[in-house]
Amino acid sequence: MRKRALLAAFTALVAASGAFGVRLATADAAPITFSHPGVLVSRAQLDFVKAKVAAGAQPWLAAYNQMKASSYASLTRTPKPRATVECGSYSNPNNGCTDEREDAIAAYTDALAWYVTGNAAYAQKSIALMDAWSATIKTHTNSNGPLQTGWAGSVWPRAAEIIKYTYSSWPNAARFATMLRTVYLPVVIAGSSSNGNWELSMMEAAVGISVFLDDKASYDRAITRFKARAAAYIYITADGAQPKYPPVGSVDTTSELISYWQGQSTFVDGLAQETCRDFVHTGYGISAISHVAETTRIQGEDLWPSLQERVRQALGFHTKFENGTAVPGTICGGSVQKGLGPVSEVAFNALHTRLGIAMTNSQTYTESRRPQGTNNLFVAWETLTHANNPA
Template structure:
């Protein structure tokens, strides 16, 4: 539907106000407010950042320990030297690895430094975050080889988290526009196109597309990414309400039951929470579940919360996988009675949203999450989520 001239004018006024740091009160016309984005607003809001800063300053747990873990990591080192490349070449399982690890870890370092800046107030961390982002925005032109879409999604998920914090909480970033151009030209065209590969690929790519769209204030790309994300999330995790089998993926050639069973790693018995890659391994499944939670968290910040729509898939999938991680025997009907564990540090965001905010009992997930605090980083695109999201009510 075409917006009225009045509504369009209102959105334009809001954009001007936002550019100078002014925002309408929450009771402003929702039809106008939806045309703008909240900043910082990729995975973390300012209110969430303030909560974390307060808990760390007070020495409260688990935030103090999580902050110490982050600050002691190599990612927080002010001596870090960025290692940008014009062309990042990533083959299957990062072989060859020409800049793949460097790109991902520089992005995590930029995000780590942005968090450290906000928590400590030490401008040296903001400047290091900017130096890392500037080095890459001055250099990179493309990603190549078979893992290029996934690599673009992983790095592209993390860069906007750092950029949002720096842009909206630090005083000066002269090369901000060049960084935005990098996201728009090097990352966004690849990730927003999606993937017909295993579901964790497309979920990570949609996470990147959503975060980049927020940073760019690009409503059209945001809406496009959310549409594909919702379809892929629904096809990645099975719940009984889906019927006798999971939903078919939104793209690709999987459109018969036999093809679906093959795509689900040979699994033909479907139970609540089983994911498309559960019988492959829990590591890759954790990537997909984490990306679902990250996008949901960003949508909540942006005022169109997807957690209610996703809560059954997320709670069942977290419970299903953490149950086995916690030691429950795997029945013969699940993956032939054997699974490859390694879910990773991926539960804090969704556990906080579903258990603490929505009041859903999640005993298996709670045991897993609390026993592994502080959850650190997977060195790909997940980082410091005990620090940022444990018990965070904002």
């Protein structure tokens, strides 16, 4: 308990230092000047994609055609904003939850289509979607409200960054920034003591929003919590006999930790806190980790080297079973619920393409599922944006 009290005191110190304008001298501090567009994809990455699609090269052309054929790219889409988005457990009730997430993905889809094609109609549709929500939404409610805020809040800044920094005019950009600052950021920056995918998605949203707002203090605060949660979400043997305790909450004994890890008491490289729950939620967590790491790379601090062993092991561990390897009795009682989803491209590109790490299981999984599309929550078109992208 004393350890957790000290951690809480340190977290409070970090928050207080930001409030008083004091910068902590760490290697992970926010950049002096943020790079834009700089949430998940950079201008150099977008230029790479645009050239590949124009040349008809694969898998980018197939990925682009997949995106273009989706309902998210429709120029006749009508936004469905609400002042209050109410999301219960597993989105039940679902009062605007799907509408918000899908409109955010559509705005990002249109922003990508604008950049790749140069067709201003896509930029204008992206703007129309963002403007509709920024003029309307006030809050998220019910038990899944924080997670919904994280999911939608992860995607909006991706669209906004591309539009603001590559398109000629967005009159209501300041109103959109106010929406992110007042409706989304206060919720996601606070984090969560729920399952790790919640807090990782919330930190992804906090990091992306902070980049768009050029908010160094919030960026630093989010990165601090993100690093603690990522280290507690994926186990590697360097951690010791058991995983790290989560950064917040009441879990601080071995028995509580085993319960938190879905009853799993045998810990091996790459196991995640939600592996024995199901691979779907585990995929959410791994995806959010990869998205934050990619954004930090664009912003010049690059957390990939410090995360590479955890993410490499996690992807390899889970894709091995997705690819057909039998699950041993020591893992989740010998049975897992597969369904990792379209979440491997960003990490595989960062670790394999850029850092040259051999990742046989992850490569088989990734390449056999191209083009990876969207999970209709917060993951979208990552074969298009990140497949073999060295930029």
